[in-house]
Amino acid sequence: MKRIAFLSMAMLLLVVGSVFSASPKDLYVAVIMKSFAGDFWKTVELGAKSAGNDLGIRVTVEACDTETNIEQQIKMVENAITKGANVIAISVLDSKALVPAIEQAKAAGVKIITFNSAVDSNIPLTHVATDNWAAGELAGKALGEAMKGEGKYAILGAVQGVKNNRDRSDGAASYIQKNYPNMKLIAIRYTDNDLNNALAITSDLITANPDIKGFFSNNETTTIAVSTILTEKGMIGKIKHIGFDATNQTIDAMKKGITNAIVTQVPFKMGYLAVQSAYYANQGKTLPAITDTGVALVTMENLNSPEIQKILNPLK
Numbered sequence: 630m631k632r633i634a635f636l637s638m639a640m641l642l643l644v645v646g647s648v649f650s651a652s653p654k655d656l657y658v659a660v661i662m663k664s665f666a667g668d669f670w671k672t673v674e675l676g677a678k679s680a681g682n683d684l685g686i687r688v689t690v691e692a693c694d695t696e697t698n699i700e701q702q703i704k705m706v707e708n709a710i711t712k713g714a715n716v717i718a719i720s721v722l723d724s725k726a727l728v729p730a731i732e733q734a735k736a737a738g739v740k741i742i743t744f745n746s747a748v749d750s751n752i753p754l755t756h757v758a759t760d761n762w763a764a765g766e767l768a769g770k771a772l773g774e775a776m777k778g779e780g781k782y783a784i785l786g787a788v789q790g791v792k793n794n795r796d797r798s799d800g801a802a803s804y805i806q807k808n809y810p811n812m813k814l815i816a817i818r819y820t821d822n823d824l825n826n827a828l829a830i831t832s833d834l835i836t837a838n839p840d841i842k843g844f845f846s847n848n849e850t851t852t853i854a855v856s857t858i859l860t861e862k863g864m865i866g867k868i869k870h871i872g873f874d875a876t877n878q879t880i881d882a883m884k885k886g887i888t889n890a891i892v893t894q895v896p897f898k899m900g901y902l903a904v905q906s907a908y909y910a911n912q913g914k915t916l917p918a919i920t921d922t923g924v925a926l927v928t929m930e931n932l933n934s935p936e937i938q939k940i941l942n943p944l945k
Contacts, residue, residue: 656686656687656715656716656907656908656911657686657687657689657712657713657714657715657716658681658686658687658688658689658714658715658716658717658718658904658907658908659689659691659705659709659712659714659716659717659718660674660677660688660689660690660691660717660718660719660900660903660904661691661692661702661705661706661709661717661718661719661720662674662690662691662692662693662720662745663692663693663696663702663720663721663722663745663746664692664693664694664695664696664822665692666850667849667850667874667876668849668874668876668877668878669848669849669874669876669894669896670692670896672896672897672900672943673720673744673745673896673897673899673900673903674690674692674900675897675900675943675944676896676897676898676899676900676901676902676903676904676943677690677718677900677901677903677904678690678900679897679900679901679944680900680901680902680903680904680905680908681904684904684905684908686904686908688904691705693705693722695822695823696722696787696788696821696822697722697788697821697822697823698722699722699723699726699727702719702721702722702727702730703726703727703729703730706719706727706730706731706733706734707730707733709734709739710733710734710737710739714739715739715740715907715911716739716740716741716742716907716908716910716911717734717739717740717741717742718742718743718744718757718903718904718906718907719731719741719742719743719744719748720743720744720745720746721743721746721747721748721791722746722788722790722791723788723790723791724746724747724748724749724790724791724792725748725749725790726790727748728748728749728750731748731750731752731753732750732752735752740754740907740910740911741753741754742754742755742756742757742903742906742907742910743755743756743757743758744756744757744758744899744900744902744903745757745758745759745793745899746758746791746792746793746794747792747793749792754906754910754916755906755910755916755917755918755919755920756918756919756920757899757902757903757906757920757922758793758899758919758920758921758922759793759894759895759899759921759922759923759924760919760921760924761792761793761794761796761797761800762796762797762799762800763800763924764796764797764800764873764892764894764924765796765797765798765799765800765801765802765803765804765847766800766801766803766804767892767924767926768797768800768801768845768847768871768873768892769800769801769802769803769804769805769808769809769845770804770808771871771889771890771892771926772801772805772843772844772845772869772871772889773804773805773808773809773812775843775869775871775889775890776809776812776842776843776869778809778811778812779811779812779842780811780812780813780840780841780842780843781812781813781814781815781838781840781841781842781843782805782812782813782814782815782841782842782843782844782845782869783814783815783816783817783818783834783838783841783843783844783845784798784801784802784814784816784817784818784844784845784846784847785818785819785820785827785830785831785844785845785846785847785851785854785855786798786817786818786819786820786847786848786851787819787820787821787822787847787848787850787851788819788821788822789819794819794847794848797847797848797873798817798845798847799817801845801847802814802817812843815834815838815841816834818830818834820850820851820854822848822850822851823850824850824853824854827846827850827851827853827854827855828854828857828858830854831844831854831855831857831858832858832861832862835858835862835864835868841868842868842869843868843869843870843871844859844868844869844870844871845870845871845872845873846870846871846872846873847873848873848874849873849874849876849878849879851873852872852873852874852879852882852888852891853878853879853882855870855872855888856870856872856879856882856887856888859887860887865885865886865887866886869889870887870888870889871888871889871890871891871892872888872890872891872892873891873892873893874891874893874894874896875891875893875927875937875940875941879891880927880932880941883927883928883929883932884929884932889928890926890927890928891926891927892924892925892926892927893924893925893926893927893940894922894923894924895922895923895924895925895940897940897943897944898922898923898943899922902920902922906920925937925940927940927941
């Protein structure tokens with residue numbers, strides 16, 4: 630009886646071990662992004678799949694229909710658990726609302742990596758992301774220089790419920806307050822990452838504040854919105870604009886002189902390191918609390934430099 634009990638325990642440990650530490654060839658990483666919309670997320674997806682190919686592991690990439698569909702993302706986490714994912718790498722739509730799903734995944738023996746946006750929990754083994762406060766400061770410095778330290782400005786954000794997005798806005802406002810005391814913040818407005826909403830808010834801010842001199846838009850969607858409204862209202866050059874996320878459309882706006890500069894993340898690296906971190910987590914390696922993916926300021930002066938081109942065209 631003792632031998633049977635011992636063998637049963639050994640079999641149990643073997644099963645548990647397979648859940649927590651799959652061999653590389655059997656490792657399944659479920660990547661859950663916020664959206665497939667825009668060049669930014671397409672490049673993150675490319676980085677994640679490239680890492681899967683390089684490491685020889687199974688990687689699936691899913692994303693929500695919109696960046697406000699929290700219930701859909703919770704269901705994606707539940708499905709990943711059901712499908713036997715060893716690690717889930719997720720960019721959460723809401724820092725608080727996803728906590729129960731993350732806890733459910735951990736209880737099922739699934740390791741968690743977050744990327745791009747963090748969750749209010751200590752469960753994730755690392756957070757793969759831009760230092761968003763520093764990115765905001767970089768944007769604040771660029772806007773202050775473009776406005777020569779004078780005048781009214783506004784900040785347009787994507788989703789207020791996501792800490793990394795708030796950090797970009799608050800980092801920019803904090804830097805400007807400390808370094809450009811003659812600049813006045815009119816408002817920080819959030820758009821739920823909806824283009825039509827962002828267009829309307831930008832237009833309303835200009836109408837209500839005809840003497841506004843600058844905008845910082847803190848993601849791809851809001852950057853497209855601001856550049857569109859500045860063009861429609863004939864305000865190119867009259868209102869300075871610092872954007873965020875260097876994509877084909879935002880770079881085109883900079884080339885046309887609508888946008889002065891763009892703070893950009895490194896989306897390919899973000900997707901790649903999210904999957905690589907999942908691979909290391911499965912091996913039991915200790916990961917840093919934050920895996921920084923870097924940030925850069927793109928201008929017309931450095932657009933064609935090797936460093937910037939590597940970010941914009943990672944596979945060339």
